Amino acid sequence: EAGVTQFPSHSVIEKGQTVTLRCDPISGHDNLYWYRRVMGKEIKFLLHFVKESKQDESGMPNNRFLAERTGGTYSTLKVQPAELEDSGVYFCASSPRTGRNSPLHFGNGTRLTVT
Amino acid sequence: GQQVMQIPQYQHVQEGEDFTTYCNSSTTLSNIQWYKQRPGGHPVFLIQLVKSGEVKKQKRLTFQFGEAKKNSSLHITATQTTDVGTYFCAGSNNNDMRFGAGTRLTVKP
Numbered sequence: 423e424a425g426v427t428q429f430p431s432h433s434v435i436e437k438g439q440t441v442t443l444r445c446d447p448i449s450g451h452d453n454l455y456w457y458r459r460v461m462g463k464e465i466k467f468l469l470h471f472v473k474e475s476k477q478d479e480s481g482m483p484n485n486r487f488l489a490e491r492t493g494g495t496y497s498t499l500k501v502q503p504a505e506l507e508d509s510g511v512y513f514c515a516s517s518p519r520t521g522r523n524s525p526l527h528f529g530n531g532t533r534l535t536v537t
Numbered sequence: 538g539q540q541v542m543q544i545p546q547y548q549h550v551q552e553g554e555d556f557t558t559y560c561n562s563s564t565t566l567s568n569i570q571w572y573k574q575r576p577g578g579h580p581v582f583l584i585q586l587v588k589s590g591e592v593k594k595q596k597r598l599t600f601q602f603g604e605a606k607k608n609s610s611l612h613i614t615a616t617q618t619t620d621v622g623t624y625f626c627a628g629s630n631n632n633d634m635r636f637g638a639g640t641r642l643t644v645k646p
Contacts, residue, residue: 457636462546465580465625465636513579523568523629525582 424448426529428514434535440502443532445514453517454497455526456489460510471497472520504536541628543637551645556613558640560626568629569602569609575622618644
């Protein structure tokens with residue numbers, strides 16, 4: 423089976439610009455998660471979709487971040503306007519079952535650099 | 538809120554030496570998962586521990602879950618160069634999963 427794919431793999435933008443990250447989960451996985459890792463820090467939870475619904479968005483840092491999952495398939499994460507502290511690696515993960523007992527399948531991540 | 542602390546942050550060993558990373562939670566966990574991220578790669582699920590005092594083995598890797606379900610460890614016996622990467626623990630409590638900062642392991646041949 424194809425794994426979780428993320429696009430782009432790298433993005434370098436200037437402060438104030440907009441960036442949209444995309445994640446295609448494993449086919450059939452209803453659960454989709456976004457995480458962010460800043461160098462040397464923990465993998466921090468951003469939000470969780472179940473199909474097209476936001477199950478938990480408590481980790482979203484502020485209203486500059488907007489995540490969508492129209493149709494319950496792929497998801498996008500938009501950062502507008504980007505700030506320097508938004509730099510990091512954004513991981514998407516999916517799982518077939520809801521609940522924190524389900525192992526997560528991660529994508530390769532998008533490395534975002536805001537200059 | 539729940540916090541998961543992981544130590545050490547870095548560990549450099551000679552090939553053949555043992556390695557251990559420790560994970561501690563501020564709250565009691567329902568389960569803990571371990572992931573490995575190879576350089577340039579993404580986190581890959583290794584194992585999940587659920588029961589108090591549980592011990593699981595995968596070849597040279599031994600995973601333990603503390604009796605109080607607040608700490609866990611991953612021990613690698615006789616490290617090999619293929620073990621290099623960052624090892625993350627992820628603790629779950631009440632539908633809330635938190636990752637540690639990871640332990641980056643390097644192995645000198």
